[in-house]
Amino acid sequence: MNKKLSWAIIFTAAGWLLSSCKDDKANSQQAAPPPVPVNVYTVSKGKASYYDQYPATVTALNQVDLRPQVNGYLTGIFFKDGSRVKKGQKLYEIDRQQYVANYQQAQANLQVQQTNLIKAQKDADRYHELEKHDAIAKQTVDYADAALAAAEKQVVAAKANVESVQTGLRYTTIYAPFDGTIGISLAKMGTAVSAGQTLLNTISSDDPMAVDLAIDQKDLYRFAQLQKKNANANDSTFKLILPGQETYPHSGQIYLIDRAVDPQTGTIKARLLFPNKQSELKAGMTANVRILNNANTEKLLIPQKAVVEQMGEYFVYTTDGKTAHQKKVSLGARIGDRIVVNDGVTEGEQVITDGLQKLKEGAPVQLGQSKPASAPTAAK
Structure with a gap:
């Protein structure tokens, strides 16, 4: 191959390479996306009142389940379902006949025991008087004192029985324990109820x-x-x-x-x-x-429209004036059209408020008007 042909081939290849580089550079310039026009908001602190x-x-x-304390049949209901009741108001009554009879019997037994006590007291007094004159055996006096003591115990037992039976009689009537509202009765007239088990009402x-x-x-x-x-x-x-x-x-x-x-x-x-x-x-x-x-602490506030939600997490785009950068943020209370930022941005940073749907990390931006912070207002 002669020298002229060799140099021709070299110059032709160099020209082709130079032309190819120029084309690549032009294509690269054409492929670069144009800057996204955005508006920004300068992050600042402010005092705000809001509601958690x-x-x-x-x-x-106060709430009480009403249950009977005695057994028997329900013979009286003295309220309207769902009504307001006053403390001490009569609500239910359970058949009283048996309890009245038991009370009367207990009273009669008490009277008998009290009569026996009177007789025993008189006998003891008489025997003690005779003892002073040695006119009665000591054993007889001792028996009289023992009979008196037994009679006193019998009276005490009879009184306790009266109180017990009287309590049962009193429990046949159920009263409201305090002012309030009573519910729908769960037991109807004639229902057999059991002490401590049957739920009557609340x-x-x-x-x-x-x-x-x-x-x-x-x-x-x-x-x-x-x-x-x-x-x-x-x-x-x-x-x-x-x-x-x-x-x-x-x-x-x-x-x-x-x-x-x-x-x-x-x-x-x-x-x-x-x-x-x-x-x-x-x-x-x-x-x-x-x-x-209304704690007297300052909070970082940004517009709510600057926040982007992705998969349950929240992000904002900040900018240095040329490109956009995505940052994860932790948010607090919403106050009007703004929101408290607990973490993720700092005071003085610029967050992008418009054109978010066109942005991605590192995207070029063209700044519009920067909006300064305004005074926060209390949440409604």
Whole structure:
């Protein structure tokens, strides 16, 4: 091969390589995605009042199952099912005939024993008088004293029997132990009932009503401080959200905090009291308690629309002005259109609020207007 042909081949190959590089560079520039136009929000701290929400159960402060304490047939029911009853109100009556007869018999036996005691006392007094004049044997006097002592014991036993029978007679009538609401009677007229076994009804107090909730042990100190303040009826710290999502019109207050934390769950029971003049709250209802959290600590706040949820986890996109970076965050309470961030971003960072659906890690961005933080407002 001559020199001219060799140099021609070399120049041709170099030209081809140079042209190929230029084409690759042009194709690469065409393949690069354009920057995504976004708006950002500068993360800042602020003081905010909001409500923590806890699932809760409505329960009665006092509740009693009514069971008979004597056997017999039910002969009287003196209330309307589901009605309010007063303490001491007559509710049920069990057949009294047998118990009245037993009481009368016990009274008669007491009278007999008291008569015997009088006779024994007179005999003893008489024999002691004769003993002073040595007119009677000592043994006879001793027998008289023994008979007197036995008669006294018989009277004591007869009185105890009267009290026992009288108690049984009294138990034939069942009274309301406190003011409250009585349920639907489980026993009808003529039903044979057994002492301590047959459930007749249940009565529960209904004003005020208790609301029980489990709080995390880390919130125990805050609840203890709220309890010390002894919130009054006009305080809005505690609100009750009913099953239909209606807000109960009356505020509550802390009644007690249980004695110990459950080591398995790390929670402790707190009990609130709510007035219930109109009987709108019923024992056993499930509800939610909203508790105002106005702690004087600053929180990081970002717009809710800046948050992306993926598989139950929450993320935001931050930017350095050129590219987007995805960060996992831990969220707190929602306050209006913003949300508290417990962890994941820092004050001064810029989070992207628009165009999130077009973003991915490292995507180029074009910044729009940066929105500064505004003063937080209390949650409704």
